[in-house]
Amino acid sequence: MASRKRVFDLLRTVNQAACKCPGHGHRGNVQVSNATPIPSTAFEIKHSTVRYGLGVTQEVGYDLVNLGAKSVCVMTDPNVVKLSPMKAVLEALTKAGVNYKVYDNVQVEPTETSFKDAIKFAQENDFDSFVAVGGGSTMDTCKVANLLSCYPGSELMDFVNAPVGKAKQIDKVLKPMIAIPTTSGTGSETTGVSIFDCESIKAKTGIAGGALRPLLAIIDPLHTLTVPQTVANYAGFDIFCHALESFTAIPYTKREPFPTPAARSQAYQGSNPISDVWARFCLQTIHKYFARAVYNADDVDARSGMHLAATMAGVGIGNAGVHLCHGLAYPIAARGKKFIPKDYGKKPMIPHGLSVVVTAPAVFRFTAVSDPDKHLEAANLLGANTTGVKQADAGKLLADTILKYMDMMKIENGLKALGFSGEDIPNLVKGALPQQRLLKIAPLPQSEEDLSMILDESMTVF
Numbered sequence: 534m535a536s537r538k539r540v541f542d543l544l545r546t547v548n549q550a551a552c553k554c555p556g557h558g559h560r561g562n563v564q565v566s567n568a569t570p571i572p573s574t575a576f577e578i579k580h581s582t583v584r585y586g587l588g589v590t591q592e593v594g595y596d597l598v599n600l601g602a603k604s605v606c607v608m609t610d611p612n613v614v615k616l617s618p619m620k621a622v623l624e625a626l627t628k629a630g631v632n633y634k635v636y637d638n639v640q641v642e643p644t645e646t647s648f649k650d651a652i653k654f655a656q657e658n659d660f661d662s663f664v665a666v667g668g669g670s671t672m673d674t675c676k677v678a679n680l681l682s683c684y685p686g687s688e689l690m691d692f693v694n695a696p697v698g699k700a701k702q703i704d705k706v707l708k709p710m711i712a713i714p715t716t717s718g719t720g721s722e723t724t725g726v727s728i729f730d731c732e733s734i735k736a737k738t739g740i741a742g743g744a745l746r747p748l749l750a751i752i753d754p755l756h757t758l759t760v761p762q763t764v765a766n767y768a769g770f771d772i773f774c775h776a777l778e779s780f781t782a783i784p785y786t787k788r789e790p791f792p793t794p795a796a797r798s799q800a801y802q803g804s805n806p807i808s809d810v811w812a813r814f815c816l817q818t819i820h821k822y823f824a825r826a827v828y829n830a831d832d833v834d835a836r837s838g839m840h841l842a843a844t845m846a847g848v849g850i851g852n853a854g855v856h857l858c859h860g861l862a863y864p865i866a867a868r869g870k871k872f873i874p875k876d877y878g879k880k881p882m883i884p885h886g887l888s889v890v891v892t893a894p895a896v897f898r899f900t901a902v903s904d905p906d907k908h909l910e911a912a913n914l915l916g917a918n919t920t921g922v923k924q925a926d927a928g929k930l931l932a933d934t935i936l937k938y939m940d941m942m943k944i945e946n947g948l949k950a951l952g953f954s955g956e957d958i959p960n961l962v963k964g965a966l967p968q969q970r971l972l973k974i975a976p977l978p979q980s981e982e983d984l985s986m987i988l989d990e991s992m993t994v995f
């Protein structure tokens with residue numbers, strides 16, 4: 534390996550030999566100093582292979598044959614099992630002669646208990662590969678079923694994020710998993726994250742590790758055509774917050790302490806030039822298609838656009854991360870047991886997208902001071918006129934823009950409408966504090982008082 538001195542000498546030679554004309558002068562313009570270099574900052578972008586197109590689900594049988602799969606676990610929820618996406622998957626497997634078994638007991642908004650049931654199914658059968666057909670609930674359940682089938686002697690809590698679990702590193706390559714999302718929201722098809730409602734701490738938490746990431750994401754917009762209006766609406770706000778939070782996350786260069794290479798590959802890294810590209814695409818797509826996709830189930834262009842945006846935002850969050858809306862959403866969802874949303878079954882629950890967007894106006898009013906220009910750019914990408922707007926008004930403009938979307942999509946009027954009162958704030962803050970994985974990705978540090986203020990402002994939003 535070349536010594537550092539030889540590398541510097543070479544750079545200096547390249548610098549001197551470089552063309553100095555205005556058109557090419559930058560080429561070799563490397564600043565070289567003999568001083569000890571500062572620790573380098575780095576980011577990396579990881580995601581699953583993504584295949585996108587109307588009807589691509591019919592290829593899944595061939596994918597499994599190519600993988601040499603002999604025994605496939607197909608996971609879904611009790612509703613999606615009856616719908617056209619599952620029919621398309623099973624037809625493709627049968628046509629390709631693939632041997633499979635279906636687990637259709639995934640719980641929407643999974644819990645520790647429901648995860649354990651799916652894990653038991655996976656451990657009792659000798660599967661060599663997994664296919665998840667459904668929304669984030671199904672994909673996240675399938676990820677942990679795959680994980681624990683590869684670690685038969687371990688417990689779910691061994692891998693769950695600290696301080697709730699033991700945060701054991703996943704040190705094996707898991708079995709191949711193919712994710713076929715049927716909602717346009719979570720982006721779980723490209724992330725190494727699995728989230729569940731941890732009943733014992735009354736907050737959501739999860740497992741994060743690159744090994745959980747599906748091998749292939751099949752993004753087939755045909756599956757979105759059966760999605761009911763309410764699910765398209767709430768899941769759409771999940772994309773909305775993924776894009777806004779990863780775009781406004783702390784820049785990766787400003788993380789302190791800067792993650793070690795090992796930590797970088799496991800954790801959220803902060804905003805970076807590549808995740809910003811995904812986030813900008815998503816915000817523009819939301820401006821163009823969100824309302825059309827929610828209110829017109831047969832608008833194939835709009836539903837296809839939102840389906841791609843969900844995956845793109847997933848790549849953004851999977852690498853840059855999400856921060857305060859999600860950190861606060863975890864206790865909101867886990868403690869919100871009075872609200873029964875339409876189209877999600879009969880149980881009281883707060884769908885994930887609703888739990889994240891409800892604090893978004895207050896969150897971005899709070900974070901705007903960290904980078905007013907980026908907050909203004911986000912508002913502009915969502916359709917706001919930013920001409921002549923002062924930096925000091927960036928938070929207000931972005932919050933007002935978010936509120937316009939919430940109003941247009943008839944989102945409930947704040948935490949009170951979801952069954953909370955001011956008395957719940959201390960417990961919600963207490964539930965958010967363990968979410969350090971997310972809170973430290975915010976562009977500003979926050980005190981408990983800051984979190985209380987955001988929750989208080991979110992009690993009534995209109």
Ligand SMILES: NC(=O)c1ccc[n+]([C@@H]2O[C@H](COP(=O)([O-])OP(=O)(O)OC[C@H]3O[C@@H](n4cnc5c(N)ncnc54)[C@H](O)[C@@H]3O)[C@@H](O)[C@H]2O)c1
Pocket residue numbers: 610612613616618641642643667668669670671673715716717718719720721724726727728729737756757758759760761764768771876877878885886
């Ligand atoms: N792993 C990640 O990176 C990540 C990111 C964000 C959210 N999540 C998690 O994902 C979960 C939410 O997932 P979601 O919003 O995709 O919804 P979901 O999987 O919970 O499904 C919501 C409802 O939509 C129905 N449904 C799904 N597809 C349908 C279709 N094509 N037609 C008709 N109905 C359909 C389901 O049966 C269910 O009733 C939460 O638990 C959340 O915490 C995970």
Ligand SMILES: [Fe+2]
Pocket residue numbers: 719771775859885889
């Ligand atoms: Fe989310």
